[in-house]
Amino acid sequence: MTPEERIHALRKELHDHNYRYYVLDAPVISDYEFDLKLKELQALEDANPQFKDASSPTMRVGGAVTKNFNTLEHEQRMYSLDNSYSREELLEWEKRVNKILGGAKVEYTCELKYDGASISLTYENGTLSRALTRGDGFQGDEVTANVKTIKSVPLKLRGDYPEKFDIRGEIILPLEGFEKMNKERIKNGDDPYMNPRNTASGSLKLQDSALVAERPLDCLLYALVGRNLPAANHYELLDKARKWGFKIPKEAKLCKTMDEVLTYLDHWDTHRHDLPYETDGVVIKVNNLIQQEELGYTAKSPRWAIAYKFQTEQSSSVLEKITYQVGRTGAITPVANLQPVLLAGTTVKRASLHNADQIAKLDIREGDTVFVEKGGEIIPKIVGVDLSRRPEDSSPTKYITNCPECDTLLQRQAGEAQHFCPNITGCPPQITGRIQHFISRKAMDIEGLGAETVELLFNEGLIENYADLYTLTKEQVVPLERMADKSAENLIQGIADSVNIPFERVLFALGIRYVGETVAKVLAKAFKDIDALMEASQESLMQVNEIGQRIAESVVSFFEEEKNREIIEELRKHGLKFSLSEAQLENQTDLLKGKTLVVSGVFENLERNELKKLIEDNGGKVSSSISSKTSYLVAGNNMGPSKRTKAETLGVPIISEEEFLDLIK
Template sequence: MNDIQLQLNALRDELREHNYNYYVLDNPTIEDYDFDMKLKELLALEAKHPEFHDPNSPTLRVGGTITKNFNTIPHEYRMYSLENSYSKEDLLDWEKRIEKILDVENVEFTCELKYDGASMNLTYENGKLIKAVTRGDGFQGDEVTNNIKTIKTVPLRLKGDFPPKFDIRGEIILPLDGFKKMNEERVENGEEPYMNPRNTASGSLKLQDSSEVAKRPLECLLYNIKGENLPISTQFESLEKARSWGFKVPTVAKVAKNVDEILEFVNYWEANRHELEYEIDGVVIKVNNLQHQEELGYTAKAPRWAMAYKFKAEQVSTVLNEITYQVGRTGAITPVANLVPVLLAGTTVKRASLHNADQIERLDIRERDTVFVEKGGEIIPKIVGVNLELRPSDSTETVYRTTCPECETPLERKEGEAQHYCPNVSGCTPQIVGRIQHYISRKAMDIEGLGGETVALLVHEGLITNYADLYELTKEQVIPLERMAEKSAENLVNGIEESKKIPFERVLYALGIRYVGETVAKKLAKHYKSIEALMNASSEDLVNVDEIGVKIAESVAHYFSEEANLETINRLKQYGVQLEFSAEQLEGLTETLLGKSFVVSGVFEKVSRNELKKLIENNGGKVSSSISSKTSFVVAGDKMGPSKREKAEKLNITIVTEDEFLNMI
């Protein structure tokens, strides 16, 4: 290594250390002027010697890279949502469920603040930042690495005993002081101020010019490490480790031994949250032991081992001008309150869902009422009450409409259902548009170049009436549409062609069968393996599929009994859409374990716990979270809980080792 390279490395290391002391430890060890001089020296040296380029140099903090398109990248470890709780009872119920699944008493928890920012996944290899990806839909997100590198609290190189490869999750936030200064500058320049720190932080991540991102005082607060064979045994230890590697991890996290200690933490921060430099909207409680987290696993949407305790929602009052009605893709009618605009939790609220006729009747909501509005989970505005003292003297009760607001078809309401429906499935425009918009959505067919507005335009122009029509569209038909250039039209037609490669389970979800969400679509696809087999299944057959209830079974059977649906599926088949498992997907799928239920417990050597569960499901078995008389086998690894073993023995359930299980399949 020559002298120039040594000089460059020494300068970079020194500046990294100063950055860490200033932004992470809040303990500067150098004057700002001296730091700036050293940074200029490094910039000059790097410009003179490009052969020694370092993608993680401190000089990259100033930005300058332009990103025209942000690539969509799948997450190696899915980013789940969190279940919400609002009371001590919710937490006690959750604790009981955990103890039952783990078959242990006195579970320990880590309490952390719930930062109100934009979720981010950072990947490090050999101590260097490799990529930064937004949460997206949890399965995949947008790569924003160049922009994230400008944030001073994101280490570009780590220190200490970090693992060779891991992901770390956190929130990109905008501290309140920085947000205030940004808005003061905007007002001075005659620009509109930003609405709230969270949305401003989120919007910053998708700016094309990273030097613009560098001007914003963004921070990254980290809270969760993901990877294989990590040298960590508890959540609290993972926070301390991350801090020692150079990440900014707030020091307020606390270990709690029971729900009372959790509530002590919650109550303190609900009362004192305004002392913080950044916004929080609650507390996140996690099972502390990482092995217990693995045993608990996940539901379709959230980890079983974590819970968000949301602070009481902010409430405002405003006047309800008018009640209007919206039609969803399934024909469901949603009444909507159109309000006098009001500022609530950092955003201007103009509309709120009234849910259904029962809700309107229960709260006796009327036009011209002064109503109380909250944000459910601090996201969706909802009306929670009426100020009867301010009700006009000539007020009249709300009469729920009897015909569809779009096609005037008389509405129907089935027994036991809360919502009214428009039965005009094939002739009601919002239903047609909604079904196609669902078909092209990200978790379904994910058709690039085709958005919801374009779908509405294609329907209104008479070019399509259902999703099968998409496959007959030509570039020439699309070009004349509003805001559609030749390149856009080409991308749209190519995106539709590419969607023919989307696997069967996502196609099944895309069809929009009522009650068939992502998880149910995967279960049905895995069980029947082709649309033909599923179409021929009766309601009675469907109910026998794991976790398929009567309501779902009847809905699926009804969908395939409709001639129009069969005709659409036949067309999709002709166009080459994947309506069965491919040879690659079928490889490794057997029915060896059909009818058998397994509980997986402990730590394994040859395969990970998740791989083990996948092997059970791929071979026709069912994975259960807790031992019961219906359990066929317990697959026991190292450190299996003694009470779990005791329960299995008491119920005479066969306990097998990892090797014995692998021999079974």
Template sequence: MDVLALITSLRNELNEHNYNYYVLDNPTISDFEFDQKLKQLQELETQHPEFFDLNSPTQRVGGSITKNFETVVHQNRMFSLENSYSKEDLTEWENRIQRVLGNVDVEYVCELKYDGASISITYQNGKLLRAVTRGDGFQGDDVTNNIKTIKSVPLQLKGNYPPKFDIRGEIILPFAGFEKMNKELIDIGETPYSNPRNTASGSLKLQDSSEVAKRPLECLLYTIVGANQFFKTHENSLEAARSYGFKVPNQSKLVKNLNEVFEFIDYWDTHRHHLPYETDGVVIKINDLDQQEELGYTAKNPRWAIAYKFKAEQAVTLLQNITYQVGRTGAITPVANLQPVQLAGTIVKRASLHNADQIEKLDVRVNDWVYVEKGGEIIPKIVGVDFNQRPIGSVPTQYITNCPECGTTLVRKPGEAQHYCPNFYECPPQIVGRIEHFISRKAMNIDGLGGETVTLLYKNGLVQNYADLYELKKEQILPLERMAEKSADNLMKSIEQSKEIAFERVLFALGIRFVGETVAKKLVKHYKNIDALMQADYNELVNVDEIGDKIALSIRAFFKDEANLELINRLKDYGLQFAVEEKESTQVSNKFEGMTMVVSGKFEHFSRDEIKQKIEDYGGKNGSSITGKTSVVVAGADMGPAKLEKATKLGIPIWAEEDFINQLNN
């Protein structure tokens, strides 16, 4: 056997043994035998570097160092799931589905919702190409080197797989591995990790992949994306993923109706405590992929899937005192400082009290014993008081009337639950908070600036607003605490690089109230540049997709403020991006200009995505649902009966595929 054939044979054999051990939990050789074969392969690869392969089993030990994780745009967006907390929520979800699909038979796949770090892994020609974190759903960090160290992630697929696809899943840390890691830390006098989920998530961003390799992480995969043409149902795709070599949890189950969904939920609500991993709910998905495509997506979630969250864990502890935090918008948040208590895998010391109404409603008082739970198992909140343990002489909580930071009298607008400090330009936490928001990773992403450094810059009179960052000099920041020569250089470089950040993130960074990431993207797509947005009146704004009354009023108020306009002009002068970088248009005609078209059903000559692209190429707009504003429905076979009925009722023209093709050709 020649050298390359021997190397290939060893790689294939070791990949199979990895699969048997880490995916099937059924090893067929001893650890000693595995190590000997791995050692033999390493020696051969060292002697023959011309046969190096990034996806060789020898590369799982890590060793590469990543200083900065490259940001990668997801080819297929990673949507979040709508949450539900009761069976009534699920019934309402099914009703919404039936209104779109018509009263057709629907099968569901129930899966456990594992609590880990989301990952999207791309395979091309059977080889692992790239692994990217969820990020904001549109883009994430390239953590390929770290993911390759996880033994349950196949480097080379088996069987008859699609040429290229993404597979999505969760990186998790099993309880046994988490406890082992913490024991080792305690033995050497170090602080143990707080919970498996955060430890797994943090592992993905370690700079040294050899350190990741030491952690007993696992990858549980749950959906294939970008290859629907190869499968008819979600269950088919899960079976295929298992055959390719992926670790797909075997707890998933195909069910025929909502009652069987409820049975699955009831079973795992109690039996989940015997699982080796953290899980916080059940994910329910429509099984038929055509029905999934028919249902489509909202701005944030797929309509064909929903998460059911198990009831949050509760704990009882002592409320020691109440403090008040001031946010970047001036919003006041009361915070309960608690006697530390263990809750859902973490030590809880603080919990939100939300607002004055909530305090009054629960009648929460200092020195009360209170019930604490994690809202969505993430943010602790107080949900009740044990009145039997209330001390004698207890007095009701009096909500503060003045800002705890600057002393300004608080205001509360009609119809709003929160109090606000109106001292927008002089209240220190608001100033620092706006700058922190501006530099944050999802906004301007200025590395080397954290909350403490921003506070130091403010206290030393170097910045009063985020525009001042662009006038900082190296010699000004060097004297600051913990600011060395290299740190100062990196900070100045990062500030300069932020001038290339895209307009949608700059708009989000400005901190306009109610303008989050998604709203900023919608506004940028519609207005293209900051000047057009500033000139838009209320009536124009509310006609933009997903911009309602509250957002429109907030935008108008922001751009009426002379101080804000001055900041924007300064940022323009510094070179920040306040216009969309125009991409080369694919439009070939304006035939469908002014038309909103809805695509439904299966097609013979085009895929749905190809038809949607054609609509845009010919100047039209794609609609997600049929309304009075819909111009035409392009209908294929098996169009949803509910859509057909609604289009007919509204008198909307319906084009078959041939009609659509004829329109293109005319």
């Protein structure tokens, strides 16, 4: 056998043993025998570098060093999930699903919600081509070299797989491996890691992949994304992915009814503690892929999936002092400063008290022993008071009446939960908060400029708003504390480079209340440039898909402020982009302006998302449900009969894919 033949034979054999060990949990050789074969392959590859292959099992030992992780766009967005914390919320979600699907029979896939670092793996022709962290859902960091070291991630697939697809999952650190790592750290005199989730996430960003290879990371996968996937439902896709070589947890279950879903929740609420890794809930998904398309997405989450969170870990601590924070919008947030307490693997010293109503509802007072838990396992919150341990000299909390930063009398609008400081232009945390938002990664992403530097620039009187950043000079910046010549140069260059940021991100950077990343994209696409948006009425804003009354009022109010218009003009003079690029404007028309369309069924030439994009590109609004305001129902194959019946009852025109394309010619 030639060296090339032996190399290919060993690779195939080791891939097969890897699959048997990590996916089937049925090894046929010992770890020692596996290691011997791997060493033989490594020696052969070293002696014959012409046969190097990026998907070889030897890649798992690591060795590649990544100084900077490239940020790349996800080909298809990684959405977050809506959370539910009670059966009532889950049943409400079921009602919404049934309403949109018109009473069609719905089955569900239930999967455990793994507590790790989200990952998206791309496979092309059966080979792992890239691995991206979740990032902000639109783009993530490329960590391919590190992910290749994780033994449960197949480098080469087996069987009949699609030509190209993404598969999403979680990189986790099993509890046994985590404990072993901490024992080793304590033995070496190092501080132990706080929890498996953060350790797994941090491992993905280590610069040396050989160090990642030493960690007992695992990868559990749960969702396929791509075109022409070879199944009609999600559960079937999971089964196929398992056969291709992926580690799909066997705990996933197909449930025919919501009662079966609730039984699944009851079982795992108790038995999750028997698992070898951390889980904090269950993800429930509509199983049928056509129904998933029918349900679509909100601005942040799929309508066809929801996470049910198990009751969170709770601890008690003493509330030493209540302080008040001022946000960039002027919102006042009361904060409980606690005696440090260990909770869900992290030390908690502060917890949000939300607003005056929450303080009054729980009668929270300084000196109280309070019960603390992590909302959604992430944000600490106080859920109750141990009244039996309340000090005798305790007095009720009096909520502040004036801003803790500028002493302005606070306001509270009808229907608002929070108090606000109205001193928009004179309250320091609001000013610096808006500038810090402006420079943030998802907005202008100004390299070399951080939150502390913004505070420094403001305190030194060099900036009063974010437009002032563009007048800064190196000479002004160099004398500042902790600012060397090179860092000052980088800061000024970072500000100059930011003028190339596209319009939708500039719009997000302005910090209009309720206008997040996704809403900014929607508004930029709908109005094309800042001038049209500034002149838009509340009514015209609400005609845009996903824009409700609250957002519309906020946008109008922002542009009514003369100071905001002046700052925008200053930014325009400095070259910031306040309109969509020619490439973005290409193929956009107003042919469907003022029209609302519903898309239902499966189409021959276009995917549903492509159809929806065409509607929006031509000025139309996409809705998920039919009403008297619906202009057209675009009907494909396998459309639910209830939608057709409702359209016919309301006299809504039903058109085919071809008729729709004729409509926008």
